[in-house]
Amino acid sequence: MTVAVHPTSTGARRGTGRGRDAVPGALGLLTVVALWEILPTAGVVNPEYLPPFTEVASALADQLGTSTFWTALGQTLRGWAIGLAISMVAGIVVGMLIGSSRLARELTASTIEFLRPIPSVALIPLVVLLYGSQPKSALVLVVYAAFWQVLVQVLYGVADVDPVIRDTARSYRFSRWARFRQVVWPTALPYVVTGFRLAAAVALILEITAELVIGVPGLGQRVGVARSSGATDTMYALVVVVGLIGVAVNASARTVERRVLRWHPSVRRESA
Amino acid sequence: MTSTQIPGATDVTDPATDPATDLALDVRGLKKVYDGQGRSVEAVRDLTFSIERGSLVCIVGPSGAGKTTLLRCIAGLLGITDGEVVLDGERVTSPPAGMAVVFQEYGRSLFPWMTVRQNVELPLKEKGLRRAERRRLVDEALAAVGLTDSEDAHPWQLSGGMQQRVAIARAVAYEPTVLLMDEPFAAVDAQTRADLEDLVRTLWKRLGVTVLFVTHDIDEAVYLGQRVLVLSNRPTVILEDVAIDLPDERDQLETRSTPRFAELRHHVYELIQQAKRGHRPDGEAPA
Structure with a gap:
């Protein structure tokens, strides 16, 4: 009988793989930046609407020196994190409860299928009526959008x-708790992590939307202010920041995924 | 149904206990009818047999004979329609403490998120054993199946045969009165299978555990068992309780080439063929 023990990590090989992928990726990004610089400078596009990259970069540098920027960044991240945390906890608890009972699944299935497709932004008039431009408005939208992502994944996970x-x-003879802790939870975990990744992205979108549209304090609101005051370069600078937050959120969710699911086939294959 | 006593076979058990009255498992009049959507299917009609403490009994039957249904009923995983299963003098209504099951699908029965050691240890934790006791049992079980070196690996890093060894170690460490094995080697290659068969014989002798081994493989049943219960087709009854009077020391090569092994194999094979044709013991001509 042969022992087929794989090394748990082949860091070196994965490292070179990532390095190889990084080269064309960086080239592509450089091309976009170059075009962004050349097109407005050459007058192909109106610099009023799209200032060259260097101007946006210097506007960004200016922003980094102001306290309003850092306050707005903090407000956005706080709103996003609180909304995401509430959705995760609610999604996991509700999903586990519904998923563990066939009757509960059947009772709730049609309601979930009806409520889930409602776009969170359709609730904007409602939250404006309720809370105006307070952070609570954004929170409701974020939680509504992110909750379904988590719930549906948890339901799949429990059924798996x-x-x-x-x-x-x-x-x-595992106890009820042990069956949950040792069997249901580890089985559902990959789904929970997927739910987290999806919810994190959606939560950021809704947080920015609420700030931009309703005027909830945060980066989105600053984008709106920059636009209405004609500071196009600042507006783009803020948009770039929002994009970077999105990239960071996704990257950290993937790191969490790899850590938590070392044993799972989707992660195993990467290291095999 | 009479169960043939095999002289000499009880020598391997604890000589202090009286084998004639000391039953590990007693199945009486077991009947299982599946009810579903206005239609009921009688899977098991009437099964009665008993297993002495410390013996190794194989159940063999044609495919679709309800072997797995029977095993799940005995294990308390499936409710029975009539009759009773008695383990250690107590009626089985839910999975009993004195039983451990080794399933055919080893890959799906082990916890992939745990190491080999954690897999074996978890049921002991659930049993409420203390740390030192758990360590001793896990060490012994892993050593017994030859997996001491792989205790920190995850099941999916091991070959199929090794994974089934982990499942066997887990069952053995649980110290059951009866070890139920549901076609445990159906999914491993022939060479590994022979190794695992010998492992079961060795563990059984060393630990004195009672083994009920369900298989569809006639050779395997005859090679392993002290008795072979041959099942009919559905609805299942016992066709014959065959005593395997082969020497206690068994060897894959020697035992399988003895004339007696061939005779027994021939006999069980014939019974299975009869079962497939629908022959039943209460029918026209008993075998």
Whole structure:
């Protein structure tokens, strides 16, 4: 019998793989930046609407020196994080409760299918009536959008428990709590992590939308102010910041995924 | 249904206990009818057999004979329609403490998010054993199946045969009265299979555990068992309780080439063929 133990990590090989991918990626990004610089400078596009990259970069540098920028960044991140946390906890708890009972699943299925597709932005008039431009408005929109992402994933996850593993846990007389802790939770975890990644992205979109449209304090609101005062370069600078936040959110969600799911086939394959 | 006593076979068990009265498992009149959507299917009609403490009994039957249904009923994983299953003098209504099951689908029965050691240890934690006791049992079980060096690996890093060894170690560490095995080697290659068969014989002798081994493989049943219960087709009854009077020391090469092994194999094979044709023991001509 052969022992087929793979090394748990092949960091070196993965590192070179990532390095190879990084070269064309960086080239592509450089091309975009170059075009962004050349097109407005050459007059192909109106610099009023699209200032050259260097101007936007210097506007960004100016922004980094102001306290309003950092306050707005903090407000956006706080709103996003609180909304995401509430959605995660609510989605996991509700999903586990519904998922563990067939009756609950059947009772709620049609309601979930009806409520889930409602775009969160359709609730803007409602939250404006309720809270005006307070952070609560953004919170409601963020939670509404992100909650469904988590809930649906958790429901799939709970349904994914293998019957053989369930029998195994039963035959070894696991308690109810142990069956949840040792069987249902680890099985659902990959789905929870996927839900987290999707919810994190959606939450950021809704946070910025609420700030931009309703005027909830944050980066989105600063974008709106920059636009209406004709500071196009500042507006683009802020948009770039929002984009970078998005990239950071996605990257950190992927890191969490790899850490938590070392044993899972999707992660295993990467390291095999 | 009479169960043939095999002289000499009880020598491997604890000589202090009286084998004639000491039953590990007693199945009486077990009947299982599946009810679903206005239609009921009688899977198991009437099964009665008992297993002495410390013996190794194989159940073999044609495919679709309800072997897995029977095993799940005995394990308390499936409710029974009539009759009773008695383990250690107590009626089984839910999975009992004195039983451990090794499933065919080893890859799906082990917890992929745990190491080999954690897999074996978890049921012991659930049992409420203390840390030192758990360590001793896990160490012994892993050593017994030859996996001491792989205790920190995850199941998916091991070959199929090794994964099934982990499942066996987990069951053995649980110290059950009866070890149920549901076609445990159906999904491994022939060479690994022979190794695992010998492992089961070795563990059984060393630990004195009672083994009920369900298989569809006639050779395997005859090679492993002290008795082979041959099942009919559905609805299942026992066709014959065959005593395997082979020497206690078994060897893949020697035992399988003895004339007696061939005779027994021939006999069980014939019974299975009869079962497939629908022959039943209460029918026209008992075998």
